[in-house]
Amino acid sequence: MTVNFSYDKRQVLQALRFHFLSRPEIRVMIILVNVFALFSAALFYFKKVTPLAFLIGSLLWIFIMISIWFVLPGAVYRRAATFRDHFTMEFENDFFSLGNERGSRSWQWSSLTKFIETPNFFHLYFDPRSFFLVPKSSFGSSDAIFEIRQLFKEKIQKKA
Structure with missing residues (x-):
């Protein structure tokens, strides 16, 4: 069987996201960051941490999610001429x-x-x-x- 193809950028970015999210080390990191975010939210709710500490934890969560979802696949796509x-x-x-x-x-x-x-x-x-x-x-x-x-x-x- 012979096939001819080229790539669609949006589909490739989605496939790269899937690849990164399927990696065990990234899964573990996401789980740990989410547990940390929930823990910091609970501590903030019970007034055990300051709003600044909760804000920093939330920004960390947002930064990691943006990195995995947008930055990492985009960087691989731009760097690889294959696509x-x-x-x-x-x-x-x-x-x-x-x-x-x-x-x-x-x-x-x-x-x-x-x-x-x-x-x-x-x-x-x-x-x-x-x-x-x-x-x-x-x-x-x-x-x-x-x-x-x-x-x-x-x-x-x-x-x-």
Whole structure:
């Protein structure tokens, strides 16, 4: 199966948000910041801390949420020229390949550690921090999306 695609900025930013929010270290940080925010709100309510301390805690929460939701995905998008290229991707039984006007590269299916499906993309992971986004819109029909999903499930084995 061969697909051609380029990226839509809004969809890529949403996919990057999903990637960052799925990282365990960011999840833990968000949970800790939210617990801290609730704890500081409770202390403020019971008049155990000053309004300034509560305001600083609230600003910290707002800053972290803005950073994860807007700043981090935007910085990755601006830094990576990949999202401005046009690609051709081929999926074969033994390998898959990716190419653009500057060249192409092939990989064995075993080089992928996992795949994740989001509303607009398939995230193909080489390792926990290195992945490639394949837009679902490039497959054309829901039957083609179903076929490629089955191929991914068959070829990409989760490694322990």
